[in-house]
Amino acid sequence: MVGYQSTGVSFKLLDLLFRQLVFLSSTCEVNLVITNSDQLVDELQVDPPGVLSDHSLISWHLHQPPIVQPREVRSWSKVDRDEFRAALLSSQLCSTDQRPSTMEGYFDLYHGVLQLLADRFAPVQKIRKCHQRLAAWIDEECRQQRCQSRHLE
Numbered sequence: 001m002v003g004y005q006s007t008g009v010s011f012k013l014l015d016l017l018f019r020q021l022v023f024l025s026s027t028c029e030v031n032l033v034i035t036n037s038d039q040l041v042d043e044l045q046v047d048p049p050g051v052l053s054d055h056s057l058i059s060w061h062l063h064q065p066p067i068v069q070p071r072e073v074r075s076w077s078k079v080d081r082d083e084f085r086a087a088l089l090s091s092q093l094c095s096t097d098q099r100p101s102t103m104e105g106y107f108d109l110y111h112g113v114l115q116l117l118a119d120r121f122a123p124v125q126k127i128r129k130c131h132q133r134l135a136a137w138i139d140e141e142c143r144q145q146r147c148q149s150r151h152l153e
Contacts, residue, residue: 074124
């Protein structure tokens, strides 16, 4: 039987960060596991089972959901460069008919034309990058440090 309960005002702050799981066995022994609030406990096992003792090994498996990162990407490698060059040369950016009178006008024209061409030749695709945590104790900072060290190798 699994229950969750914490009483008292002093535990309310801890309830935001941690989850207290109380496991009651058939022999009325109480086993307590405290985890982070976002972790789910699976496969709790008490060794040796059924022994009335205050010294038992409690082991469990933490269910770690995969980390999903939504991203927007463009497939620039599939762009036909000759067609892109032709479209750029025939755009307002390379036209001599209309010239902006201010620096902001040039920047707006440059951004507008290249955004239009990028959307036409390499439209934005939304993808979801999923990866599984390596271990329960590896947090986002540790993962970034690991990625940075791999990048420097």
